[in-house]
Amino acid sequence: MKRIIVDYKKLTNEILALLVEKYPDGYGDDDIIKFRNANNEAVEALEVRTEDAIYLVKVSTRLANTMENFDEDEDNFDSGEIDRAVEIPDNPEDDDA
Template identity: 35%
Template sequence: MKRVIKDYNSIEKRHLDLIAAEYPEGFEIEDLITFRKADGSSFRGLEIKTDDFLYLFKIDTRMLEAIDDHTDGDFTLDSFSESDDYDYESSDSEDDD
């Protein structure tokens, strides 16, 4: 199984379709996994498995907006903006592909 990390800069429509199919009603902060980088910083990601790939989607404000724009009105991301447990405005510009 190939492991792939995707962030906002490398996301494609097919990836957004995967997220929407896996979480048709939206996802919560509890669905995210926290990853530590070698430099000590961290990021949150959403894992989705397919037959051939294990995707890790880095979740930041731009990614949340892309998912929201791509999905219909039933997909909810409101809990992120209201949570004390997630820095909704953070964005990591590094591309780990």
């Protein structure tokens, strides 16, 4: 299964709907996955899954605001492209050691 990192700027309606469905009351610190990307930069993300992919959506203040204001009846987002697939270790927290 592919793991794909998605930045807020490239968030699609489909992925946003999955986030709102999984975290209807918002997300907390326990929901955030922390790992280092290929450039050894610390990344914090929320995970949502589809049948063929795991999306890691980068956490930001704008993401939280967008999730709060999301209305499935409105087409607020264009279908943006998604970042390229990135290999991430099975246990991302092990990278912090």
